[in-house]
Amino acid sequence: MEATYDPFFGFVAVSADSSVCGAAVAGIARGTATSRPTRALQVVWIGVTPAFRRRGIARELFARVHGECVVVGATSIEVTVDGGEAEAISFFRAQQFEIERQTMDMVLSPDRGQQVTATRAPGSVEIRALHATEVGVLTGLLIHLAVERAVDPHDDLEALTPTAVTSILRRPGTVAYGAWEHDDPTSPVGVAIAVRRADEGVLRFIGVHEDSRRLGVGRALLGAIVSALGEAVGTAPSLPGPLRPVAIRIHDPEPVQVFFRKVGAEIVRVRMDLVRGA
Structure with a gap:
């Protein structure tokens, strides 16, 4: 993972007994600084152990990641979330992220x-x-x-x-x-x-x-x-x-997915790309 991002950094949340109860990892993907008009900071992973959720820890971890935007020169923040993770999508929407693209992986057996x-x-x-x-x-x-x-x-x-x-x-x-x-x-x-x-x-x-x-x-x-x-x-x-089997990947699938569903392709995975300004 570190070979893919430069810079690459993370933060951890530590409980009173010194155990790690949450972490966030982010970085700038290599090559995007020159291939894209904007410099996007990508949230690679963010999570909190179940016992410590709903205490604002994830929000504080994201705030620390957000604070690094000036340091790394990022103009936006991006994250990819599994379409079935409604709680994660809700969290990032609460942090002012907007859905930029939806990707659907399908397979024709x-x-x-x-x-x-x-x-x-x-x-x-x-x-x-x-x-x-x-x-x-x-x-x-x-x-x-x-x-x-x-x-x-x-x-x-x-x-x-x-x-x-x-x-x-x-x-x-x-x-x-x-x-x-x-x-x-x-x-x-x-x-x-x-x-x-x-x-x-x-x-x-x-x-x-x-x-x-x-x-x-x-x-x-x-x-x-x-x-x-x-x-x-x-x-x-x-x-x-x-x-x-034939693998099919489509972005922002409506109405294209209708065609593939009619021929019998099944949905394997849905991912959401979300973005917000830095």
Whole structure:
């Protein structure tokens, strides 16, 4: 943990019998000072033993952390809390934190994935593997999706530009499919990108042009991805293998999570990123 933050510091609360009854740890993540316009102090951990809770100890520990903002030059304070920890969220909201982002981790099980692979695209749309050499044709679609993504970024891609997508498609283990109009093969209407790992697949991005939504295109793209993730590597042609679970991470999930819930993905974890000024 100390190798991740610089500076890195903490405070402890000690009871009358000299035992530690609470602690707070915080720091500035390495690299953020130059990669971000603001310098954020991250609360890594704060807690009080059960017997000493509701005595203002956590509030005092946070006050000490807050007092270090001037020392380390922080302009804001951030903390990530598990979405199920209602008491922790309430505590930080009381310290004037606001919810900045919600992240939802989901998983599509092999059984559910098998059902999705049976999805067929609408008759006017063709789903086929996407290669780096075809990214130029995707430019119009990528611009359209990037404009939406700029307002509501639901994924962890570095960027949704032709250059960024080309780089991603050239990485080992990447699986990608595009959706194309049958009568206009130069006009893609959707794209999905995933990564094959040893024991699972990770969906990196899926997007469909707004004019082609709610027609089953997104579901068909996801089905193609799930099938490809289950193919044996190094065979020609690839042979079908056992389907892998597909991990999905989305930020500020409404309404994107509705799509994944409909295809059978289950919520594994929800995290809340909270922030306040220093």
